[in-house]
Amino acid sequence: MSGVAVITEACIGVKDRACVDVCPVQCIYEFNPTTNRLFSEQQAGSGVIENEHAPNPAAVEIFGDSILYVNLDECTSCTACYAPDVCPVGAIYSDDALPDGTAGIKYNKTDPNTGHDHRFFLQHSRDVFAD
Numbered sequence: 001m002s003g004v005a006v007i008t009e010a011c012i013g014v015k016d017r018a019c020v021d022v023c024p025v026q027c028i029y030e031f032n033p034t035t036n037r038l039f040s041e042q043q044a045g046s047g048v049i050e051n052e053h054a055p056n057p058a059a060v061e062i063f064g065d066s067i068l069y070v071n072l073d074e075c076t077s078c079t080a081c082y083a084p085d086v087c088p089v090g091a092i093y094s095d096d097a098l099p100d101g102t103a104g105i106k107y108n109k110t111d112p113n114t115g116h117d118h119r120f121f122l123q124h125s126r127d128v129f130a131d
Helices: 018-022 120-128
Strands: 005-007 028-032 037-041 049-053 092-094
Touching: 005 120
Parallel strands: none
Antiparallel strands: 005 092, 028 037, 037 049
16 A cells, blocks of 8 residues: 555654554554563553554564554555654655655655665564564
Protein backbone atom coordinates (compact mmCIF):
# COMPACT_ATOMS: atom_id res chain seq x y z
CA MET A 1 0.00 0.00 0.00
CA SER A 2 1.45 3.34 -1.00
CA GLY A 3 1.62 6.19 1.47
CA VAL A 4 2.10 4.14 4.63
CA ALA A 5 4.03 5.86 7.40
CA VAL A 6 7.65 4.97 8.08
CA ILE A 7 9.41 6.12 11.25
CA THR A 8 13.10 6.76 10.66
CA GLU A 9 16.28 7.36 12.62
CA ALA A 10 15.42 10.82 13.98
CA CYS A 11 13.00 9.05 16.37
CA ILE A 12 15.79 7.02 18.00
CA GLY A 13 16.11 8.13 21.60
CA VAL A 14 13.35 10.74 21.20
CA LYS A 15 9.99 8.91 20.95
CA ASP A 16 7.95 12.11 21.29
CA ARG A 17 4.69 10.13 20.77
CA ALA A 18 2.75 13.01 19.18
CA CYS A 19 2.23 10.62 16.26
CA VAL A 20 0.47 8.16 18.57
CA ASP A 21 -2.09 10.79 19.54
CA VAL A 22 -3.01 11.63 15.93
CA CYS A 23 -3.13 8.05 14.63
CA PRO A 24 -6.78 7.07 14.11
CA VAL A 25 -6.05 3.31 14.02
CA GLN A 26 -3.34 3.01 16.70
CA CYS A 27 -0.84 1.40 14.33
CA ILE A 28 2.17 3.06 16.00
CA TYR A 29 3.77 0.85 18.64
CA GLU A 30 6.29 0.99 21.42
CA PHE A 31 8.37 -1.97 22.55
CA ASN A 32 8.22 -3.04 26.18
CA PRO A 33 11.43 -4.99 26.91
CA THR A 34 10.01 -6.28 30.20
CA THR A 35 7.12 -8.10 28.50
CA ASN A 36 8.86 -8.47 25.12
CA ARG A 37 5.71 -7.11 23.45
CA LEU A 38 4.89 -4.28 21.11
CA PHE A 39 1.94 -2.21 22.28
CA SER A 40 -0.10 0.71 21.00
CA GLU A 41 -2.08 2.98 23.27
CA GLN A 42 -5.32 4.82 22.63
CA GLN A 43 -3.44 7.97 23.65
CA ALA A 44 0.28 8.25 24.35
CA GLY A 45 1.04 7.67 28.01
CA SER A 46 -2.54 6.73 28.88
CA GLY A 47 -1.70 3.15 29.78
CA VAL A 48 -4.80 2.03 27.87
CA ILE A 49 -3.54 -0.63 25.45
CA GLU A 50 -5.33 -0.76 22.10
CA ASN A 51 -3.24 -3.44 20.34
CA GLU A 52 -0.36 -5.78 21.15
CA HIS A 53 2.00 -7.87 19.05
CA ALA A 54 4.87 -10.22 19.69
CA PRO A 55 7.75 -8.78 17.64
CA ASN A 56 10.30 -10.59 15.56
CA PRO A 57 13.07 -10.79 18.22
CA ALA A 58 15.98 -10.34 15.82
CA ALA A 59 14.44 -7.25 14.21
CA VAL A 60 13.27 -5.52 17.38
CA GLU A 61 16.62 -6.01 19.12
CA ILE A 62 18.27 -3.61 16.63
CA PHE A 63 16.65 -0.55 18.25
CA GLY A 64 14.71 -2.09 21.15
CA ASP A 65 12.65 0.44 23.06
CA SER A 66 14.54 3.48 21.69
CA ILE A 67 12.22 4.04 18.72
CA LEU A 68 8.54 3.79 17.78
CA TYR A 69 7.38 1.25 15.19
CA VAL A 70 4.59 1.43 12.57
CA ASN A 71 2.72 -1.73 11.71
CA LEU A 72 2.51 -1.26 7.93
CA ASP A 73 -0.33 -3.78 7.64
CA GLU A 74 -2.48 -1.68 9.98
CA CYS A 75 -1.53 1.77 8.64
CA THR A 76 -4.30 3.30 6.53
CA SER A 77 -2.09 5.94 4.85
CA CYS A 78 -4.16 8.69 6.44
CA THR A 79 -1.11 11.05 6.51
CA ALA A 80 -1.92 12.35 10.02
CA CYS A 81 1.40 11.34 11.60
CA TYR A 82 3.65 12.71 8.89
CA ALA A 83 1.90 16.06 8.66
CA PRO A 84 4.58 18.78 9.02
CA ASP A 85 3.51 19.95 12.49
CA VAL A 86 3.24 16.54 14.21
CA CYS A 87 6.69 14.99 14.69
CA PRO A 88 9.02 17.55 16.30
CA VAL A 89 12.10 15.86 14.83
CA GLY A 90 10.73 15.11 11.35
CA ALA A 91 11.22 11.35 11.73
CA ILE A 92 8.10 10.20 9.84
CA TYR A 93 7.79 9.88 6.07
CA SER A 94 5.40 8.36 3.61
CA ASP A 95 6.94 5.22 2.12
CA ASP A 96 6.62 6.72 -1.35
CA ALA A 97 8.56 9.84 -0.27
CA LEU A 98 11.24 8.10 1.79
CA PRO A 99 14.57 9.88 1.24
CA ASP A 100 17.32 7.70 -0.18
CA GLY A 101 20.25 9.99 0.55
CA THR A 102 20.73 11.32 -2.96
CA ALA A 103 21.14 15.01 -3.63
CA GLY A 104 17.97 16.97 -4.24
CA ILE A 105 15.73 14.58 -2.30
CA LYS A 106 13.27 16.35 -0.01
CA TYR A 107 13.64 15.67 3.71
CA ASN A 108 11.29 16.74 6.48
CA LYS A 109 12.63 20.15 7.46
CA THR A 110 13.19 19.20 11.10
CA ASP A 111 14.90 15.86 10.33
CA PRO A 112 18.52 16.17 11.53
CA ASN A 113 19.53 13.25 9.29
CA THR A 114 19.48 15.07 5.95
CA GLY A 115 21.54 13.17 3.43
CA HIS A 116 20.95 9.79 5.08
CA ASP A 117 19.33 6.86 3.29
CA HIS A 118 16.12 6.12 5.20
CA ARG A 119 15.02 3.13 3.05
CA PHE A 120 16.34 0.69 5.69
CA PHE A 121 13.48 1.68 7.99
CA LEU A 122 10.79 0.53 5.54
CA GLN A 123 12.07 -3.05 5.55
CA HIS A 124 12.82 -2.84 9.25
CA SER A 125 9.17 -1.95 9.93
CA ARG A 126 8.10 -5.04 7.99
CA ASP A 127 10.62 -7.22 9.80
CA VAL A 128 9.64 -6.11 13.31
CA PHE A 129 6.03 -7.23 12.76
CA ALA A 130 6.90 -10.41 10.83
CA ASP A 131 5.73 -13.47 12.74
